[in-house]
Amino acid sequence: MGDLRFARRLLAAAVTAAGLLAAATLPAAAAEKITVFAAASTTDALTEVGAAFAKETGVEMVPSFASSSTLAKQIEEGAPAQVFVSANAKWMDYLADKGLVVADSRADLLGNDLVLIAPADSAVATVAIGPGLDLAPLLDGGRLSVGDPDHVPVGQYAKAALEKLGLWAATEPQLARQNDVRSALALVERGEAPLGIVYSTDAAASNGVKTVGVFPKDSHSPITYPVALVTDSPAGRSFLAFLQSDAAKAIFARHGFTVN
Structure with missing residues (x-):
């Protein structure tokens, strides 16, 4: 009987040790990320803004930069964007008309020449x-x-x-x-x-x-960059708020954008 109890204790210890070892070798939980589709002209400024956001919140911005038209079509086809920054109102309107952006999240973010x-x-x-x-x-x-x-x-x-x-x-x-x-x-x-x-x-x-x-400003419509959530989430709302913060505005202004 003593030998049996000893064997059981030994088996239990082995199982516990194996569990601890497995836990130790599991990868750490991935950091939270947010996918942002943004007009190519925002590449430098938004990359810097994303780094500042990650430093403040721990949430990594994963950007995809291209023409607003290309990005809008990708979103329409189901691409997993959480935030969209367009270089004109037309392509934001295109998605809004299809119900593909969160209506109450839209804001005019930047201007340009x-x-x-x-x-x-x-x-x-x-x-x-x-x-x-x-x-x-x-x-x-x-x-x-x-x-x-x-x-x-x-x-x-x-x-x-x-x-x-x-x-x-x-x-x-x-x-x-x-x-x-x-x-x-x-x-x-x-x-x-x-x-x-x-x-x-x-x-x-x-x-x-x-x-x-x-080019004279009156030769074309105002160059406006609207932003909106594609999918609603706390991280998305947080990033949207950060884009409109004084810290982000200072970065955009340094890169030559006008800020609202």
Whole structure:
């Protein structure tokens, strides 16, 4: 009988030890994350904001940067975004009309300007942008790099401005249409396009280009970045509040955005 009790105690100890060992080898619980789909033009600023949010809350921001149109279509198809930051109201409206964003969470977050850029070493200096401007001599046979006006917000703003100034018909055949604003910027950075139209914040973020002109604000609708929750959650609400905090506003302003 004594030997049996001893064997049972030994077995119990072995089971306990095995359990402790298994617990010790289990991975630590993954940190909470929030997936944010955001316009390509917010890449630098929002990455910094996300780092500040993680430091304050312990929640990691996992970003996906692309054209607002691309991101909106991905969300429509079921991509697991929790927050959407669009570079124009159109693509936010597109999702809102389909009931794919949380209505009471929407807010206008940022503003921007539309600028004409050239490679940093370009001979082009200052361009007075207005009616009657002839871009052909400045392009010198090259193309004007811009987000595709068919769906990319910066390209849509650019088209509106060129139409308002009476320059669209002459300029449209010379466009180098890109998938997002950062691709339009990169083409000019590499010297593959002599001029481009981007947001002022993108131009400021690059050492490879210079701003040679600013489009009049009344030549296009205000450049507004709305934000909204795609799925409602405490982490999402917290991130939304942080985006509108003084700390985040200071980061956005430092990157050249206007803040609301």
